[in-house]
Amino acid sequence: VKLARLGEAKIIAEITRGVAEHPDVPVGIGDDCAAVRGVARGMLELLKVDGVVEGIHFDPQTDLRRVGWKAVCRPISDIAAMGGLPKYALLTVAVPAEMDLSQLKALSTGIRRACARHGVTLVGGETSRSPGPLFISVTLTGFVERARCVTRSGGSPGDLLYVTGRLGGSLKGWHLDFAPRVKEARWLTEHFTVKAMTDLSDGLAADLPRLAAASECGFTLQREAIPRNRDCSVEDALSNGEDYELLFAIDSRTAKKMERAWRKRFPRLPLVCIGLLEAKGHGLQHISGRGYDHFA
Amino acid sequence: VKLARLGEAKIIAEITRGVAEHPDVPVGIGDDCAAVRGVARGMLELLKVDGVVEGIHFDPQTDLRRVGWKAVCRPISDIAAMGGLPKYALLTVAVPAEMDLSQLKALSTGIRRACARHGVTLVGGETSRSPGPLFISVTLTGFVERARCVTRSGGSPGDLLYVTGRLGGSLKGWHLDFAPRVKEARWLTEHFTVKAMTDLSDGLAADLPRLAAASECGFTLQREAIPRNRDCSVEDALSNGEDYELLFAIDSRTAKKMERAWRKRFPRLPLVCIGLLEAKGHGLQHISGRGYDHFA
Numbered sequence: 001v002k003l004a005r006l007g008e009a010k011i012i013a014e015i016t017r018g019v020a021e022h023p024d025v026p027v028g029i030g031d032d033c034a035a036v037r038g039v040a041r042g043m044l045e046l047l048k049v050d051g052v053v054e055g056i057h058f059d060p061q062t063d064l065r066r067v068g069w070k071a072v073c074r075p076i077s078d079i080a081a082m083g084g085l086p087k088y089a090l091l092t093v094a095v096p097a098e099m100d101l102s103q104l105k106a107l108s109t110g111i112r113r114a115c116a117r118h119g120v121t122l123v124g125g126e127t128s129r130s131p132g133p134l135f136i137s138v139t140l141t142g143f144v145e146r147a148r149c150v151t152r153s154g155g156s157p158g159d160l161l162y163v164t165g166r167l168g169g170s171l172k173g174w175h176l177d178f179a180p181r182v183k184e185a186r187w188l189t190e191h192f193t194v195k196a197m198t199d200l201s202d203g204l205a206a207d208l209p210r211l212a213a214a215s216e217c218g219f220t221l222q223r224e225a226i227p228r229n230r231d232c233s234v235e236d237a238l239s240n241g242e243d244y245e246l247l248f249a250i251d252s253r254t255a256k257k258m259e260r261a262w263r264k265r266f267p268r269l270p271l272v273c274i275g276l277l278e279a280k281g282h283g284l285q286h287i288s289g290r291g292y293d294h295f296a
Numbered sequence: 297v298k299l300a301r302l303g304e305a306k307i308i309a310e311i312t313r314g315v316a317e318h319p320d321v322p323v324g325i326g327d328d329c330a331a332v333r334g335v336a337r338g339m340l341e342l343l344k345v346d347g348v349v350e351g352i353h354f355d356p357q358t359d360l361r362r363v364g365w366k367a368v369c370r371p372i373s374d375i376a377a378m379g380g381l382p383k384y385a386l387l388t389v390a391v392p393a394e395m396d397l398s399q400l401k402a403l404s405t406g407i408r409r410a411c412a413r414h415g416v417t418l419v420g421g422e423t424s425r426s427p428g429p430l431f432i433s434v435t436l437t438g439f440v441e442r443a444r445c446v447t448r449s450g451g452s453p454g455d456l457l458y459v460t461g462r463l464g465g466s467l468k469g470w471h472l473d474f475a476p477r478v479k480e481a482r483w484l485t486e487h488f489t490v491k492a493m494t495d496l497s498d499g500l501a502a503d504l505p506r507l508a509a510a511s512e513c514g515f516t517l518q519r520e521a522i523p524r525n526r527d528c529s530v531e532d533a534l535s536n537g538e539d540y541e542l543l544f545a546i547d548s549r550t551a552k553k554m555e556r557a558w559r560k561r562f563p564r565l566p567l568v569c570i571g572l573l574e575a576k577g578h579g580l581q582h583i584s585g586r587g588y589d590h591f592a
Contacts, residue, residue: 026340030510031447032374032494033344035440038335044322045341047420048329049435051388055427081328092347092388092433124343131351132428137388139345139435144331151327198328214326 003104004097011127014101015093015108019122025088034123036088039143046084046142050075051092054133058176064103066176067136068110074201075140076118077180077244081199082151083189084144085182086118091125094135107136118182148189155196155215155249157279162255163247164271167204168232170242178244185246187265192258197248203241204274211247218283221275249277299400300393307423310397311389311404318417321384330419332384335439342380342438346371347388350429354472360399362472363432364406370497371436372414373476373540377495378447379485380440381478382414387421390431403432414478444485451492451511451545453575458551460567461541463500464528471538481542483561488554493544499537500570507543514579517571545573 003011016029027035039045052071054060072089079086091111095104115122120140164181181199188194198211204226212219228237250258255273262271277283299307312325323331335341348367350356368385375382387407391400411418416436460477477495484490494507500522508515524533546554551569558567573579 027378027445027447031449032377033342033371033380033438035340035342035378035445035447038339038341038439040334043334044331045334046329046331047384047386047435047437049345049386049388049420049433050422051390051424051431051433053390053424053426053431056390056425075329078328082323082331084329088343090343090345090435092345094347094349094352094431124345126346126433128347128349129352130349130428130431132426135347135349135390135426135431137345137347137422137433139343139386141343141437142329143334149323149331151323151331153327 001101002097003095003099003101006101008127011104014104015091015125015127016122017108018112022121025121025123028123036123042146043143044146044149046079046082046144048075048078049137049139050078051135051137053135062176064106065110068107069114070176071136071138072111072114072120073178073180075138076182077199077201079140079142080180080182080185081197081246082144083148083185083194083197084142085186086120086140086142088123088141089115089120090123090139092137093125094128094130096134097129099134150189150194150197152196152198152211152214155211155217155277157217157277158252159195159249159277160252160255160273161219161247161249161275161277162271162273163200163227163245164269165243165245166227166229166270167200167243167245168236168240169229170240175242180244181246184266184269188248191261192250192254195249195251197246200243200245200247201241203239204247205238207247212277215249215277216280218278218280219275220278220283225272225274227270227272297397298393299391299395299397302397304423307400310400311387311421311423312418313404314408315418321417321419324419332419338442339439340442340445342375342378342440344371344374345433345435346374347431347433349431358472360402361406364403365410366472367432367434368407368410368416369474369476371434372478373495373497375436375438376476376478376481377493377542378440379444379481379490379493380438381482382416382436382438384419384437385411385416386419386435388433389421390424390426392426392430395430446485446490446493448492448494448507448510451507451513451573453513453573454548455491455545455573456548456551456569457515457543457545457571457573458567458569459496459523459541459543460565461539462523462525462566463496463539463541464532464536465525466536466538474540476540477542480562480565484544487557488546488550491545491547493542496539496541496543497537499535500543501534503543508573511545511573512576514574514576515571516574516579521568521570523566523568
């Protein structure tokens with residue numbers, strides 16, 4: 001069945017299938033807005049929006065279950081990078097009228113799985129026809145204890161820089177199936193003072209200078225230390241992007257203790273020191289290789 | 297200058313130009329997420345997302361200042377319909393690479409004006425290239441006192457139905473320049489018990505049955521009472537959509553008093569009783585004429 005024949009109400013019903021009532025959501029899907037209880041005292045609310053576009057973030061042939069998963073997990077990765085937990089999602093979906101119901105079902109399945117896995121409740125959305133590609137935008141709210149909120153800007157000269165996992169080669173498939181590092185980031189901020197953090201979405205070559213600049217620091221990068229995925233060059237690890245790993249800065253005096261505790265808690269996920277923050281104007285000014293720029 | 301030559305950082309800088317620091321926003325634009333203070337005690341948080349797509353919600357020749365205005369004011373209208381006030385906005389913008397910087401500036405101007413007019417602070421967003429049409433999705437958060445939150449579902453048989461303003465003919469231009477009825481809705485919920493409310497976006501023929509169904513009511517509509525814009529037939533007023541006026545239900549015993557107070561407070565904006573809610577299964581079951589369905 002083509003969506004053009006299905007009508008808007010049935011499309012929305014398909015996307016919102018299985019969304020249950022939630023005690024913190026007095027007004028959920030189906031009214032003009034969602035109305036939700038605010039974050040608890042002592043918490044900051046996190047807000048993030050992120051879009052994926054057919055032909056840009058995924059190929060037209062891609063299994064839409066994976067696209068739905070990716071669309072939700074991208075902003076979850078950002079919430080993780082602030083040290084927070086995701087809570088509510090809202091969707092904007094613009095779909096070509098010639099799209100088939102089975103494809104919509106696949107997309108919804110991926111969205112639903114990603115929400116369920118991460119404790120996210122879908123509370124609203126909007127559907128429209130697209131005269132061009134499939135377009136999905138996901139808004140996420142989340143929350144974080146004030147004292148555990150980590151920005152990009154809290155680093156200082158001398159802090160050591162760590163990355164989780166392995167970098168590069170995401171386009172071989174990983175970018176559609178990745179697990180955002182929520183529990184790893186929560187564990188880090190529970191036990192240690194993480195001074196600055198970001199998730200690697202545009203590639204280390206773009207994201208590291210951005211974190212350093214936000215912290216008003218320079219940096220030194222040990223290129224050969226960068227943990228790489230199989231068959232990836234250092235250049236790939238720097239520039240491919242969409243790694244969705246964490247990059248963070250931590251005081252050098254607590255770094256060793258943190259490393260030991262990490263290996264106990266996450267024995268299968270590498271954590272590697274790739275360099276350090278320096279005084280502004282010192283260290284590397286540019287990385288050979290560059291991150292992903294949508295317009296470059 | 298084409299956006300393809302400008303690069304993502306400059307595009308973001310253009311869209312976020314003039315966004316100031318805000319005491320309730322410890323982390324604003326430029327980090328992985330925005331972090332904001334939660335809503336005050338006694339308030340519910342409102343969440344809404346809404347998208348506009350070139351070729352669907354506006355013609356390619358449209359002045360993009362008006363498109364930016366519309367993209368922000370559409371979800372504001374939904375927040376008004378809940379009795380709330382808007383607070384934060386996040387944007388997703390997918391732009392064709394061949395778009396010109398001057399067009400982006402126009403779009404940003406419209407977005408900025410709509411935010412400024414309604415006390416909305418832009419706290420985040422995401423920019424991507426679009427291989428097809430221009431796509432803009434706006435997420436809004438807002439807040440409303442628990443006791444003043446109005447849904448579509450609180451109406452009962454016998455409640456009178458009112459609409460603000462005049463309906464029909466929005467495509468002549470009004471749909472790009474409308475003023476969401478925020479202060480009118482706030483005034484209503486401050487002084488009266490509004491039992492159910494919605495904004496008219498798909499047309500009365502779609503939105504009225506939806507409100508009645510949510511309230512588990514039937515309804516009677518006095519077609520000839522519907523306030524119409526110049527040169528509009530009753531059919532136009534029922535079906536054109538994008539009126540962005542309020543439709544609400546109020547106890548018949550307070551209706552007269554409300555009408556008198558309204559005329560003093562808003563002497564230039566019509567407020568007209570167009571019918572009443574009935575017991576389920578009574579009154580009109582169908583309206584001749586239909587609202588707007590993106591997929592019909």
